[in-house]
Amino acid sequence: MLKAVKVLVLGLCLLPLAGMADETYVEGKDYQVLSEPVHTPDPKKIQVIEFFSYACPHCNAFDPVVTPWAAKLGDDVQFDHVPVVFHPSWEGLARTYYATHEVGVEEKIHAPLFAAIHQDHRNLSTKENLVAFMKEQNVDAEQFAKVYSSFATDMRLKKGEGLLASYEVTGVPSITINGKYVVAPVNSGEDTFTHMLKVADYLIAKERKAMQ
Template sequence: MLTVKHSLIGLLSAALALAAGFSGSARADDYVEGEHYEVITPAIPTRHSDKIEVTEFFSYGCGHCYNFEPLVSKWKESQPEDVVVVPSPVIWNKPMELLAKAYYAAEVLEVTDLMHLALFQAIHVDRQRLGSEGEIADVFKDGGVAGDDFRKAFNSFGVGSLARQADARARAARITGTPEVMVAGKYRISTRMAGSQAGMLDVAAFLIEKERAAKAAAAPGETAAGA
């Protein structure tokens, strides 16, 4: 079985220190449309219509995404029940399509908690290319997934469909770099606009509250979950 190396623990510590350094650098009431975030028009349908969905656009081959992952994972744990954080791989070329299918294969096989970190580690710690189905299969095998199970999931219609949907989602959101964050299919946040990776999450928290208030106003008499 594959185990997460100590380097990831160190990365988490560094990410948390970074968050402490940047979080709160701007007051929530200072966040301005067009300066700290952009409105997506038309809005993009989300996978969880009953929750406020936060989409994390990423690529396993992106070093910035590797650094962002422990930060967003910790942030995800602190969110109330009405918020769901959903990773969404971007696809700009064939190798990125393979890595996107690897993410969704893990989702279908219900091993995302293990393989999501393992795929980042394989590229950025172990310096593996993961440029072919076979190389990706070896990472899954190290994680305890049988080769036949991996190949069946990886090449399934369902995984291919999820990858195509992820590509369409990123294009509709006009994603040009990674990592980037989308809130409720309506707002896009980049590191450049937010000032830092931790800043993206601060802006996301502001937009979650904005969306929660809008939901409450649209349904008077109902209490938003987790509020």
């Protein structure tokens, strides 16, 4: 069971929980401090994770903002995605993320998949429809289908569930910083996602200073 967290959100795909926040970078308002730090893979790097789902309309809106931001993070920052499964219909899309990552087409498919779901309103909740979509995108559909249903993908899904619980994330999009902090959209008085990334920048700088 996920621990209760007061995630302060505006326009969030939720495992329902909501609240309010102000404009300052204040613990408990703009970001949450985890009760127990989460182990990160490389102690020499600051790990940043975006928890998301292709099915989430807010994640779709956030993607054009977070993608260029992530591309400009320093070499001392490791940026990762973790797809969530808040609803049974989201599992296929989480599997798709892991499969495209394994096949090496994640960057090619990432934006088109969001567009197909939220602009073209296509039903991509089934394996059959996803395989057909991959064919349209000139991806090896047979290889995709094999990885989609593989034991390795099953294990990645379970690992993602574990991270979701450890980070106490109840809504997406959310960003976590170095196993210590969770940042979600808040009613900041400025563009919600811009504010979110400013808070993330602040926490990355905080961690960078602590590591020196």
